[in-house]
Amino acid sequence: MRRVIRARDSLSGQRRVLPGVRCLGVISSLVAVGLVASACSSSDTTGTTSASSSAEAPSRPVGPAATFQELAGGKGVNMGSPVSVNLQGTGYVEQEYAASGTATSYKAQGGYADDGRWTFTPDSTAAYSTRVLVRRPAAAKDFNGTVVVEWLNVSSGVDSDVEWWNTHEEIMRQGDIWVGVSAQRIGVMGGPALTPSAAGSVTPGLKGTDPARYGSLNQPGDGYAFDIFTQVARTIRAGATATGGLTPRRLLAAGESQSAYAMVTYLNGVQPLTHEFDGFLVHSRGAGAMALAAPGQPASIQGANATPATIIRTDTDVPVIDVQTEGDLTVILNSVQARQPDTNRFRLWEVAGASHADTHSVGPFASALNCAVAINNSPTHIVVKAALHALDAWARTGTPPPTAPRIDVTTGATPQVVRDADGIARGGIRTPPVAVPVDVLSGTPDPNPSSICVLFGSTTPLPATRLAALYPSRDAYLQKYNAATDATIKAGFALTADRPALIAYAQPSRIL
Template sequence: MLEPMPDDGGTVLMGSLADVDLAAAGYVQSEWRCSGTAEAYRAGGPLGADGRWDLEVADRAAFATRAVVRLPADPGRASGTVVVEWLNVSSGADAAPVFGFAGPEVVRAGHAWVGVSAQWAGVVSAPALVDVGGVALQALQDADPDRYGDLHHPGDAFCFDIFTRVAAAVVGEGGPLDRRRVDRVLAVGESQSAYALTTYVDGVLPLTDAFDGVLVHSRGGPPMPLGHRDRGVDLEAGRDDPAVRIRDDLDVPVLVLQTETDVLGHLYSLPARQPDTDRLRLWEVAGSAHADRSLIGDLEGLLGCADPVNRGQQRFVVRSALRHLDSWAGGGPAPPVAERLVVEGDPSGGRRGLSFATDDRGIVRGGVRTPCVDAPVEVLSGLGAPGASHVCLLFGRTLPVPTDELRARYPSPAAYLDAYAQALDAAIEAGFVLPEDRDEVLADARTGLVTW
């Protein structure tokens, strides 16, 4: 059952400083109470590293959760694509990081966006996986008991089917997209939600055929566990579980986008690295971190990190990834193939025996390239300082380059901007940055560091 919630501006959803102005973009937002009966799954066989899992229904339970829907106010602008984001709960509250990174692409394309409170920790008060600088963030029922007190989450054993059922209800008859054009439905999720989508793609999607394409953004090596009734999953407890690949017999396209933090840093997905196929693309973005300054702006001071957080440009790559996935899911060409980040060392000892290969400027080699790493004025890394807090490990670092080195590299501001523009055009030509973002990327140049 789908019921509209009061349109009184009371929607609780943690925002990003990078979020677009919905009204200025011609978008409207609504919130819906979604209820019904969801299924939990169990393994019908081994959960192998190849991701070719066979799941079966193990349990059923009633649920009531919510969905946030953002649509073009003018139905004639609708693209026909619905982007369904598995809201992230790592901070103890629902957040939409994929929209934070890719919102400009969502609204200029005219896509519908749906944020689903799929997990226990987004609805029910639970300990946060990540302490965001001591900021008190609350699950829905604590944040507004009057608005959300009648929601009921039966536990993360049911989160995968809740995601399926809410997405189907929103695009179905009587929902907010009723009588609007719907050509395809894409599932997206970042961080903990990417762990969840890894499990979903490998075990649940073959049962439901609910989505036409999937963007897995910043996953770890292991998948999310299948979960239990009446509680949330504990990702930290399973951080060192065996790595699992995306299954290679999919009927729908999957694009996996990883940062340095995800590949060799805190999430350590390297053991799950796999070749591209006609239904899988893996992009690893050089100079990027799991989360970065584009999401939090000057609020980075609240994190308490010893170094400035990562100022990389993954947001532009996420926008390109979404466009490529949308086209691919609609029968268009596959996204470009990307080099992997270059890793050196002996993998037999785990991550301690490995490191990124860097150039003479300290920038990782390989991977998807953006202007800030090919015309650098800082050393951008997805790896936090040794001994850094959990949240600072996720935000990476931005380290200075001595002025004399910058002078030798760029004799003038014009020389820097020329190199930066050439790198930008190369990224656009390669397909990893969108032409529509060119002016914004140019404005992102660090001109204040080259002033002689």
């Protein structure tokens, strides 16, 4: 059921996953990953012109906004993720809403050019009502003015808050508001799963899983998802009750894997019309983008992969950071085909030794994957947190993030990652476990992976003889590892606050 929202300061911060959805949520979040699935003051006093509000930036047109009504009853908040974050005691609260209105779909005039300069025009309209989840500081004084709006991932048919899980420590350290939008049809309405790993399965969606809470929702098709995303953002920007009365200064859009496909489509076709967001975090995109779907239809991942390779348009009016793992470059997603140079509005960060998904993505459920080799254990999420921090600063002050070296790849029609004698990728952002290795971290899985394990890369221990040659003692190893950690932080690819988390990846016990 729904009730009209009333201002209140707190809700239970405990995220709940419905019985029977936990296991699917595990596959969802990991698979959600692709084919399967310093603190600012509230006054925000800065003397630097924001990149998104500079004189040359187009004005933001007025348009329809979503109407929010609070959701209650049923089994509580449903989010299909393998690892939950208990908000109790964090100073954050969680509230859930039905966002409703009339959305417009788009047509791509002239198709999807590989330079990303697409022209979208309005097509049909349809009524919608979808789910929006808000996590925000309970106290107004703790809000820093930034809202991160995540396009929830539905690769396996279940909504998953992948970017929240990657970045929640940084979001809460800074006092951001996080908003998760159930933009796509299958997460709300259910239906046949659209990814190879879940082929043949049918998911119930929010409506079927908990009709008492979500029965009134209706997502009319993924062609409307982009305008739904825009209309939710307009409501949030206006400082609705959903934000606890807090008025945002910046809205940053974020999406990982399948949702990153959607971010590329939004940037290339919708942002030029709406100018609604002040920055974009694109995480683990494929070479193509999410194609516009017909009314009543979901957007197919296979369709997204079939879309010709396209870059993010270079005339975007807001900053964009694109974080890609080594595995994204050549393993199925082939994002190397959409590589593009950095500009004054774009940064590409490629993380060596990282896979599309890893142990952090699935937490204690890594063994449930039954992959033939140990899955990747790269600290990619620490780089993603640094990217979010840098994007916020870029949008707020105009200060661009550092440029990152590209991962070395071979030339030719099918580029491959260039590796050193140990099998570790050359170039790219080199986190301490890659710069000072005891394992070969790779985005490449075992030779005959299952459809899900193909995205999880591998972790292969270096032989004891090799470790002895690299490190004469544990002290020598730790000295090198600590120096690599400090270098990563100094370069801007990890945050000082995450130094302990990076140090925790060290394995001195492996040195005999």
